[in-house]
Amino acid sequence: RIDPATLEEFTVEGGRPDTITEEKLRIIHEHGVNRVSINTQTLNDDVLELVGRKHTSAEFYRAFEMARKANIPIINTDLIAGLPGEGFCSFSDTIDRIIELRPENLTFHTLAIKNAADFAQQKDHMKSMHMFSETSKCVDYSQLSAKNAGYIPYYIYRQKNTVNNLENVGFALPGTEGLYNIYMMEEIQTIFAVGAGAVSKMVSRDGKSIERIFEYKYPYEYLADPDGMKNKEKREKSLHFYHNIW
Structure with missing residues (x-):
């Protein structure tokens, strides 16, 4: 039996904002969770609908506020550059609005086409020179904005089939770095996993x-x-x- 009080980091992947409730947040907080991920990908509702996300930007704000009220110490938010239908103006607006909320952790991903993705057929979207340029600008803007807002980069990795072979970067306010992410990238930590696909x-x-x-x-x-x-x-x-x- 593991005593949560002895854990240095205890993360719950909250995932989509529409799946997060006050009761879930209350329960995980009572059991020692000190980090939660609330992942909106973008705050552009048209893009969210296009890529098949079953939530809205309003639901993200609601979930984020509930997590704050539940006193979860560290909130992480994932965003994705290069989503179909989203250019630089839309993505930079999302970055600005998210940084205003001051989540302790920000993770900036570059779109990677997966075989099972609903929009896998949109490889022409990824190959266009315009998309290369727009996504590169989005990635540059996200990293510069985070640094200017006091966040520090603490881990980086690349996936296959990303737009322009761009990277994924995790940023954190000093002292809130996600230790699991660091240990996983460095391959220095034993991980016991349970469940399908683990x-x-x-x-x-x-x-x-x-x-x-x-x-x-x-x-x-x-x-x-x-x-x-x-x-x-x-x-x-x-x-x-x-x-x-x-």
């Missing part, structure tokens, strides 16, 4: 050996294993790693 990662003391354990990818597979064969496999691999490698 990947546990065990790191040796010297950092030279990493063992990964994959859960079932899909929920129906995960739920169809009542005897917990994957849990048994995870337990055996974990014991072997810590007895013989760690």
Whole structure:
């Protein structure tokens, strides 16, 4: 049993603003959560509808205010540059409005087309020179605005199939950096993960050996294993790693 009071960082991925309620925030706060992510991607309602997000900018503001009232110490907000239908003027307006709210953490992503995305067919959108230029301006503006507002960059990474091969950057007000993000990027922290699609990662003391354990990818597979064969496999691999490698 883990005592939440002993945890240095306890994050809940709140996700879409329309899924966040006062009751959820109250419960996670009572159980020691000190960081929550509320991810709007953009504050342009037309763009949100175009990309299939089931929330509005008003719902984001409502969720953000509820998180503040729930006394969650650190709020992170994710934004995405390069969304279909959004140019520099719209994205820069979103940046300005979000920074006015002063979330402790800001994460700026560049659009990455995923195979399962509803707009995966819009690769022409990503390949256009205009989109390259607009998205590059958006990324530059987001980073400059964050720095001018007192945020510091604390982690960076790239994904496949991003517009113009641009980066994702996490910013934080000093002293509020997301430790999990840093440890994940550096691959220096053992991570135990549960649920469909989860990947546990065990790191040796010297950092030279990493063992990964994959859960079932899909929920129906995960739920169809009542005897917990994957849990048994995870337990055996974990014991072997810590007895013989760690």
